Amino acid sequence: DAGVTQSPTHLIKTRGQQVTLRCSPKSGHDTVSWYQQALGQGPQFIFQYYEEEERQRGNFPDRFSGHQFPNYSSELNVNALLLGDSALYLCASSSSRRETQYFGPGTRLLVL
């Protein structure tokens, strides 16, 4: 089991563009959470998906949206990119509520 995988590993975009990040959960996991980690900060919760629905959302604008597919993989979409969206985006998966979250390696997004 490769664990949680994310693609791409790195991405460079310009302001105003849109980006899609992808995550495949660990085998047997059905819940996916997304976090944003700015330089020098801890990860901040964006939202969580379970049974293909957004279950909870953190303090992020509507420009951040997501999706979960029937195979439990997930996408994070960010529209109208701002310079401040430059960060490491982490995906974490778990098997059910209140179980340990396993993190992926992250996608590093740079917005110019």
Add this chain to the structure above:
Amino acid sequence: AQRVTQPEKLLSVFKGAPVELKCNYSYSGSPELFWYVQYSRQRLQLLLRHISRESIKGFTADLNKGETSFHLKKPFAQEEDSAMYYCALGGNGNTDKLIFGTGTRLQVFP
């Protein structure tokens, strides 16, 4: 408001010295506390959670609800303990959303 505070950005010790990484939290419900570690060029991984009450790699952490703290301790630091350590707060209702502190970088010198 739910919050996690790690007051030290950097903690430097020599090999064999005791280590204590501080974590304080603010939460009105029943908290679940975690320590995550990130070694150089590796992904974030769970080190321990308070509910397990176990020692991992010689590290322990006790939840002190009176002081709202969950400090991470190790009696004798090893060079391989050098890493970034994050304290995280869970127990948020129906989800396992985690609230992280800003992290403490532990440097263990030989």
